[in-house]
Amino acid sequence: xxxxxxxxxxxxxxxxxxxxxxxxxxxxxxxxxxxxxxxxxxxxxxxxxxxxxxxxxxxxxxxxxxxxxxxxxxxxxxxxxxxxxxxxxxxxxxxxxxxxxxxxxxxxxxxxxxxxxxxxxxxxxxxxxxxxxxxxxxxxxxxxxxxxxxxxxxxxxxxxxxxxxxxxxxxxxxxxxxxxxxxxxxxxxxxxxxxxxxxxxxxxxxx
Amino acid sequence: xxxxxxxxxxxxxxxxxxxxxxxxxxxxxxxxxxxxxxxxxxxxxxxxxxxxxxxxxxxxxxxxxxxxxxxxxxxxxxxxxxxxxxxxxxxxxxxxxxxxxxxxxxxxxxxxxxxxxxxxxxxxxxxxxxxxxxxxxxxxxxxxxxxxxxxxxxxxxxxxxxxxxxxxxxxxxxxxxxxxxxxxxxxxxxxxxxxxxxxxxxxxxxx
Amino acid sequence: xxxxxxxxxxxxxxxxxxxxxxxxxxxxxxxxxxxxxxxxxxxxxxxxxxxxxxxxxxxxxxxxxxxxxxxxxxxxxxxxxxxxxxxxxxxxxxxxxxxxxxxxxxxxxxxxxxxxxxxxxxxxxxxxxxxxxxxxxxxxxxxxxxxxxxxxxxxxxxxxxxxxxxxxxxxxxxxxxxxxxxxxxxxxxxxxxxxxxxxxxxxxxxx
Numbered sequence: 001x002x003x004x005x006x007x008x009x010x011x012x013x014x015x016x017x018x019x020x021x022x023x024x025x026x027x028x029x030x031x032x033x034x035x036x037x038x039x040x041x042x043x044x045x046x047x048x049x050x051x052x053x054x055x056x057x058x059x060x061x062x063x064x065x066x067x068x069x070x071x072x073x074x075x076x077x078x079x080x081x082x083x084x085x086x087x088x089x090x091x092x093x094x095x096x097x098x099x100x101x102x103x104x105x106x107x108x109x110x111x112x113x114x115x116x117x118x119x120x121x122x123x124x125x126x127x128x129x130x131x132x133x134x135x136x137x138x139x140x141x142x143x144x145x146x147x148x149x150x151x152x153x154x155x156x157x158x159x160x161x162x163x164x165x166x167x168x169x170x171x172x173x174x175x176x177x178x179x180x181x182x183x184x185x186x187x188x189x190x191x192x193x194x195x196x197x198x199x200x201x202x203x204x205x206x207x
Numbered sequence: 208x209x210x211x212x213x214x215x216x217x218x219x220x221x222x223x224x225x226x227x228x229x230x231x232x233x234x235x236x237x238x239x240x241x242x243x244x245x246x247x248x249x250x251x252x253x254x255x256x257x258x259x260x261x262x263x264x265x266x267x268x269x270x271x272x273x274x275x276x277x278x279x280x281x282x283x284x285x286x287x288x289x290x291x292x293x294x295x296x297x298x299x300x301x302x303x304x305x306x307x308x309x310x311x312x313x314x315x316x317x318x319x320x321x322x323x324x325x326x327x328x329x330x331x332x333x334x335x336x337x338x339x340x341x342x343x344x345x346x347x348x349x350x351x352x353x354x355x356x357x358x359x360x361x362x363x364x365x366x367x368x369x370x371x372x373x374x375x376x377x378x379x380x381x382x383x384x385x386x387x388x389x390x391x392x393x394x395x396x397x398x399x400x401x402x403x404x405x406x407x408x409x410x411x412x413x414x
Numbered sequence: 415x416x417x418x419x420x421x422x423x424x425x426x427x428x429x430x431x432x433x434x435x436x437x438x439x440x441x442x443x444x445x446x447x448x449x450x451x452x453x454x455x456x457x458x459x460x461x462x463x464x465x466x467x468x469x470x471x472x473x474x475x476x477x478x479x480x481x482x483x484x485x486x487x488x489x490x491x492x493x494x495x496x497x498x499x500x501x502x503x504x505x506x507x508x509x510x511x512x513x514x515x516x517x518x519x520x521x522x523x524x525x526x527x528x529x530x531x532x533x534x535x536x537x538x539x540x541x542x543x544x545x546x547x548x549x550x551x552x553x554x555x556x557x558x559x560x561x562x563x564x565x566x567x568x569x570x571x572x573x574x575x576x577x578x579x580x581x582x583x584x585x586x587x588x589x590x591x592x593x594x595x596x597x598x599x600x601x602x603x604x605x606x607x608x609x610x611x612x613x614x615x616x617x618x619x620x621x
Binding site for chain 1: 449490
């Protein structure tokens with residue numbers, strides 16, 4: 001039950017982020033909905049393509065995309081307020097990211113993927129939607145730029161899940177992985193953690 | 208038989224649009240052919256990846272890509288005329304789009320996908336090639352910008368197919384869905400139908 | 415054994431090219447590693463998605479990505495030297511490309527794909543990583559621009575493999591295909607071979 005709630009929460013947050021970017025780029029209503037849906041369920045669709053789940057869950061069953069559409073509609077109607085409550089949105093997004101990283105790893109492990117694959121698939125589930133969003137609006141994926149930590153908490157959450165699941169019950173792994181990824185993401189935002197770049201003098205133009 | 212013709216017509220039109228974009232971007236002959244092929248069969252390849260058809264039909268069997276290559280060659284040789292006969296190209300493209308939307312839905316339904324999935328896969332088949340084309344040439348997908356209606360007719364065509372197929376014979380759904388999507392697309396072009404965008408004042412820079 | 419070496423060599427070269435692009439774009443360490451990995455194993459992952467290998471080999475088994483990570487780390491630490499030894503890097507990259515084109519075709523043929531599909535999958539394996547790299551950093555794929563020959567040698571190598579494998583032993587096809595693609599690529603670099611573009615006067619802006 002909680003898992004279902006976290007799944008929909010994650011999709012809704014990702015979809016809202018896609019919708020907000022689409023609004024700012026001047027997309028029409030179809031474009032806003034499409035970018036919201038692709039950002040919301042894109043990571044899960046890539047996960048299912050990697051795992052051979054045909055058709056991908058979000059395409060075969062209606063609830064995920066319906067949640068994404070509703071979140072997109074709400075974000076569009078309340079666009080000004082969404083921008084103002086940016087802090088709440090970032091927090092909920094961190095929870096969704098943490099859950100996607102660990103649940104993605106769990107789904108992979110349940111389908112017989114290696115632990116190595118489970119971690120990577122979890123990471124992909126958490127960050128895939130955001131990368132699709134950025135590529136479609138012609139931006140370099142936020143994840144790759146030295147702005148703030150997003151993928152590293154997802155990677156740590158998925159790894160934590162895999163380690164705990166190897167030794168103990170799955171639900172402990174899911175809980176600890178999700179909480180850890182979320183907390184690391186929020187701590188990174190609060191304290192402004194960043195990773196270093198390569199040699200500064202080799203950077204060409206603006207990133 | 209008619210289905211085969213419509214399939215090749217759709218691929219040829221999509222491939223030509225990819226080739227024309229590539230020519231205008233100054234791509235070399237390989238780049239023109241590659242963008243033509245990817246635009247022509249890209250939507251169908253994504254459809255097959257979603258449905259678990261391995262390898263995708265257009266990769267496994269030679270006719271589709273051959274049609275795309277021929278269309279690309281013709282478009283390249285006749286580039287100036289293609290631009291002049293833009294109205295004919297847009298009309299044939301609308302027919303291809305309509306057929307891809309409904310035939311994509313039909314292929315999904317035949318492989319046991321849910322009706323919900325059939326509609327989404329039909330839509331993906333119709334618009335996937337164009338999105339791949341625009342991402343590769345570093346443009347924001349045309350579909351998402353408020354220029355004219357393309358995806359909405361495809362969505363309506365695929366939905367119409369699914370509804371009719373549920374109650375009656377498949378060929379009626381294919382015919383009505385294809386015709387309806389094509390007519391809506393052309394009507395949208397003639398009458399300049401557009402969808403609204405989000406709040407104007409939130410739009411940043413040019414779309 | 416040699417095949418394993420060539421596989422890791424190819425991944426390492428592709429990963430280094432991704433890392434160098436990421437460094438120049440000012441990505442942080444995660445972004446550099448991510449782009450290196452995606453460039454290094456991306457072609458193979460797309461190949462596996464097309465062939466229905468779930469999860470893709472590079473995701474399921476750790477060696478490929480580990481090689482990509484190590485190559486990325488070395489390239490980052492030695493970034494200035496990598497730029498200076500550009501000629502060596504281009505040569506090794508040509509070997510990797512040639513091997514990926516033919517080995518990708520061989521893997522496809524072994525899984526029952528048609529000869530037509532084997533050639534296309536080989537080509538995809540060789541050029542997929544580079545296209546993913548360029549799309550993610552918001553560049554028009556190098557392959558499509560009239561800079562130098564890359565995809566055409568890969569296509570010829572994969573085709574050569576398929577023809578030889580049809581008549582004779584697989585290892586001859588692998589060897590001749592790899593060598594031929596590599597030599598053609600290097601000859602193209604040395605002699606500045608280029609393909610023509612479409613009509614010059616239709617080119618809009620800079621490519």
